[in-house]
Amino acid sequence: MNTTQSILENAKQSILSQSESISKLTHYLNEDFVKTVQLIYESKGRLVVTGIGKSAIIAQKIVATLNSTGTPSIFLHAAEAIHGDLGMIQSGDLVLCISKSGNSPEIKVLAPIIKSFGTTLIGMTANPTSFLATSSDLVLLAHVDAECCPLGLAPTNSTTAQLVLGDAIAVCLMQLRNFQAEDFAKYHPGGALGKKLLLRVKDMLDNTHTPQVAPNASIKKVIMEISEKRLGVTAVVDNNEVIGIITDGDIRRMLTDRETFSDLTAQDIMTKNPKSINSTVLVSEALDVLEDYKITQLMVIDNGTYKGVLHLHDILKEGIV
Template sequence: MDTTSTILNSAKNTILAESKSISELVNYLTDDFAEATKIIFNSKGRLVVTGIGKSAIIAQKIVATLNSTGTPSVFLHAAEAVHGDLGMVLPEDVIICISKSGNSPEIKVLVPLLKRFGNTLIGMTADTNSFLGKESHYILHAFVENEACPNNLAPTNSTTAQLVLGDALAVALMELRHFKSEDFAIYHPGGALGKKLLLKVKDMLDTTHTPQVAPEASIKKVIMEISEKRLGVTAVLENKAIIGIITDGDIRRMLNNNDTFTHLVAKDIMTKNPKHINSNILVSEALNILENNAITQLVVSDDGIYKGILHLHDILKEGIV
């Protein structure tokens, strides 16, 4: 028996079964989905998402997605709700209750308690005729014909359907809020996208290592400054104004073109009018300048005042690329 073939066929069948269930979800979208979305959007409270078992795990993921996309949400475990956690539900909150069957004992106990407070209840279930389906103000119909599980028992297609409906809800709310990538970055300041959209040059500039030499500095002094600051470059300053830069590449070219350099000073080998940036620009903008000009360092200056050197390696360390 070819176990590899058997395993791969099993995996393919599961993926195909789940994808089929998901594609068919569009047939079960009704005006309830739109109305529920509008109620959540216009709510002055939070969105409370509750469930039991595997649905509770899906509820937590939906909450995480909603929070990161501008819809304040909290997770309420259905079993814990009746033991005190129900106190987290506020009068203006909207509630989504997730249950495949809609008839579990915990749901039958919880739903009347939730409705007692007068909150809008949105049910996400595969059975619109279930207890949850009949008691909810609006239904998100997460119907699947069967599970990918060979015994049609383990939640597979059904939990994927719940997850996808949650994503559809989150995206619809994002569009209603005109939620942009800049907004997303605010909720993800530590991620690569957040850094790309929020991190400014001044936030990562090392002002303790600002290589600089005078125009008349000896080549030995230039080499020592480049080596000591370890940025592969030094700025050339005259009356605190940047008049040029010298890179380690400039040093190599000088050595190739001259048998001796005792007669040379910094201004003789510097590159005049180097590209420079303001410390308030985004690091992502600085990266574009580096890439477009095929260089690895940029001089940073504010109103003509030298602030330091931004190196490509510093950007790479931040994981922005």
């Protein structure tokens, strides 16, 4: 077997081994898992997630997922916990302790202290007879038959199992909370989804660039306005009412069709009744309008008052698409 084939074969075996370990987790789901989810859901405090080594890294990811889906959580490193950080645990908090063996020295010190606080301890371990398992109020079994590491030493299948169990808890909590995309957006206002669900047209308008000309404006004035405001368009406004729109495409077509334009004004080449939108509309909805009509600009009009231009390029810059 050549090097390429060997690498691909090893990769496939690793993926298959981990997928098989994950699928077997369904056999270990029991009443303790249900009680864990219910306790977290009903808790008035936070979920403190702790661990050591690779399990600590998994704990941090679980905390990030829970926080982003509406469950207040904090990470507590097991080694730091027994050197002063136990003060992070407050009355009403729950503690989820993650350890493959359940017998590491830090866990043996930490578990009894947490219990002495009167705090509910949830243990996630691969070993149901471990110190952690026997010390916990509830046990989540993240058992794997073996690691996919060729030496059987590096945490691979076991940490994947921990991660998947953490995700399962998060998903169950989301369903109990009836957590919607809008809720997710509140915790991710800077992300693409957050912008899609929260950003409104008024948030994107540049009030210093509201191109407009009068109906009797010369073509030269129209071209200068489009060039100066750099939106590729200008509104034609009469008595504060938008009566038309002129795009740079209209200008090019006019120059193609005519030898001279000295006798023309804005109203001669404008498109009447341009597509418009209210400034309070979500940008994602405005994008739908742009796509439906295959246009790149929308006039923004509130109660008959011209507010500006929303351009497709501005939406693309925000990463909403």
